[in-house]
Amino acid sequence: MTGPVLRADGLTRRFGGIVAVSDVSLALETGTLHAVIGPNGAGKSTLVNLLSGDIPPSEGRIFLGGQDVTAAPDWRRARAGLGRTFQRTNVMRGMTVRENARLGTQAATVRGWGLLRQPVIEEAAETALARVGLSAQAGELAGTLSHGALRLLEIAIALAGQPKVLLLDEPLAGMGVEETRPIAALIRTLADDHAVLLIEHDMDVVFSTADRITVMVEGRVLIEGPPETVRASEAVQTAYLGREVG
Amino acid sequence: MMTSAGARGNLLLALGGAVVASMPLWAMPYHVQLASTALIGGMFALSLQLLVGATGLVSLAHGAFFGLGSYAVYLLSQALGGAPSVFLSLPGAMLLAGTAAAMVGALALRTQGFFFLMTTLAFGQMLFFLFHDTPIGGGMDGVFIPRPDLIWPVPKAWRAPVFLWLNLGVLAAMYAGLWALMRTMFGHALLGIRANESRMRAMGHDVQRLKLAAFILAGALAGAAGHMAALTDAFVSPELLGWHRSAEALLMVLLGGIGALHGPILGAIALTTIQELGHLITERQKLVEGLAILLAVLLLRHGLAGRSK
Structure with a gap:
């Protein structure tokens, strides 16, 4: 009914000569659990930090509820309805x-x-x-x-x-199998009334809970789509998933 | 986390206050004056505790705000051609020190940690040299000043006790005010910043503004302490603004306990006593002072205030 709560257009972030995030666009909507996966160093955490306002992008724009917040500091974005969690407990x-x-x-x-x-x-x-x-x-x-x-x-x-938007940066990091399932279920319900971005390594959790999946490799978006499409993609399988998912 | 004295602790503090208030009855005038010095040190260190213990900011500009509070009395008496009323000089001192703190804080708080320490040192020393090297404050040797007028004129024989009670009252008011402040959501936010600044920002707290508010308030309170020093001693000198004043206040805070609101008061009394005893037994008083502080810090992990709660 309404547009995306959080939208990123062509986000790029360079650290010196290294391009950590390159031309990434995505849109988060309420009721949708959007997962971002990719091998270590793919730029997932940098992406979260760009969206939350921890670091400014080198290029690209970020819109929160239709407002351009690209230049807004992290705490202003938080007040505008952006909540985040940290990869390392904080x-x-x-x-x-x-x-x-x-x-x-x-x-x-x-x-x-x-x-x-x-x-x-x-x-x-x-x-x-x-x-x-x-x-x-x-x-x-x-x-x-x-x-x-x-x-x-x-x-x-x-x-x-x-918040209206939740950025969850590896919420399951360091959790045992027993603990993982209830928290995965919790994250699924959080998407009922929030727009959720989930960074996660656990492929079972991602493919069983996410509505949309963005696969990042070396800072770029390799593919974005519903889990079935991503699972079926040959490019994803060769680049990242290997034969584990198929 | 910063604790403050519980009901029993506050009762003990009140008892201690009563003992100090009764000093004119049984102590020598010299010791009554010394007690005033300790109380002023307590105000100064208490104002610094708002930065160190509550917010996690270690500043070396704090002595400059103390000195500005003292010099406010001199500047006002120059402007008025006579002694100002205390009802003018005390707010004036707090306003001057608070304004200076706002300007220093607005710039220094852009830095963090070690760089914040060095930036505050630089600003503090700039203010020191402003009074040391220019005629604005009456010169580098200091200057005698007319005491601000209290409600009634104080006969000379009554000065020491009256100033003691006045200083005790100001210290008590400052402690009560900060005690209440730490119970507000503002106080809780400062403790949050000290505990985890990045998380507070991610939650949506305007950390810079909260820190600046604490810095200004602490500066104004240091100005009030400096004002009371000028009123008690009727003398101001640029030394009042120097960075070693800040260091001394930090020592009081450390000695008394960073984790307790009333720690700095205990620290100020202890440090003043140590200094006096050192002075009595040897000419090498700094050596005695240093050893005593070293021992205290090594033996009392949470300072003299201990670990309440």
Whole structure:
């Protein structure tokens, strides 16, 4: 019904002589789980950092909700509805799980002199914790959580800001097989009410959950399409997937 | 995470305050004056704690804001041709120091870590030399100033106790204010920045603006401390702005405990005491000072404030 929530046009990022991301375009829509796969060094994380505003692109433009945010810093994009998680767990370990999520909501909802009020229990933060299943541990220090729970907290912090777009940078990194399945299911449900970009190495998860898949190789988009098309592509099989998927 | 004294801790602090307030009854005038020096050090270090303990910023420009607060009294008395009212000089000192902090902070906060330290050092020293090498502040040797007028004139014999109570009151107000501030969402955001700046930015916090607000407020509070020093001593000199003042305040913070809001107050009292004792037992007082601080830092991992909670 509406256009894409997040759209990237011809993104290129050079580091010195190296082209990490080359002419990548993509569009994310609410209700769609869009996965980006590719071998190590394909430029997937650089792409996330370009979209989130961590680093500026060398060329290309980024639109968030129709607004050109190419020059906007990361925190402005976050306020405009872009939530992200990090490949390496990046939380406030000395604070409680609840405070981690609450700060996520505060960033999105409290401005200026409003900051001089006392913090309250934020409904959005509590909902976010409940959605990832961390409500019971809300009062614990984040530093005491298991690796799997920390990965969930990563997602909860992003959700607490009530974003329209979620950039999930390898949310399953370091997870065992047991933990992977429920989190994959969670990510699938997140796509119901968000536009989700998922960077992931686990091919089973990607091909069973994603609506669209972009395959990146050496900074370029090799192919983009629904999982069946990507799976069937000979170019993908020779360039990246080998015979594992077929 | 920064803790602050709990209910029992605040009670102990209040008790300590009462003991200090009663000093004119039982202590020598010299020691009453010394207590005022410690209290002013406490204000100064407490203002720095807003940067170091709360936000994770280590600044060497803080002494310059302290000195500007002192010199505000001199500049006002020059402009008015006499002693200003304290109701003018105290806000004036905070405004001058806060404005300087806004300008320094706007530029220095573009850098991080070591470079922030060096940039603040450079700006601090620029302000120091402004008063050291130009006639703006009455010269490099310092200058006696008229004390700001309080509500009632203070007879000479009453000066030491009255200034002690005044300094105690300002320190208590500053502590109470910062204690309340750290409980607001602003305070929580500062702690978030100290804990993980990149995540705070990714959440959507305007980290630069939050840091600048903390820097300005800390500068204004350092100006208030400097103002109280000028009022107590009736003398200002460029030394008040020097970087070693910042270093001394950092020592107080470290000694008292980076992780506790009341740490700097304990640190200031301890450092003033160590300096005085060192002075009493030897001419090599800096050596004694250094050894005492080294021991304290090695033995007390969380400073004198310990690890509450």
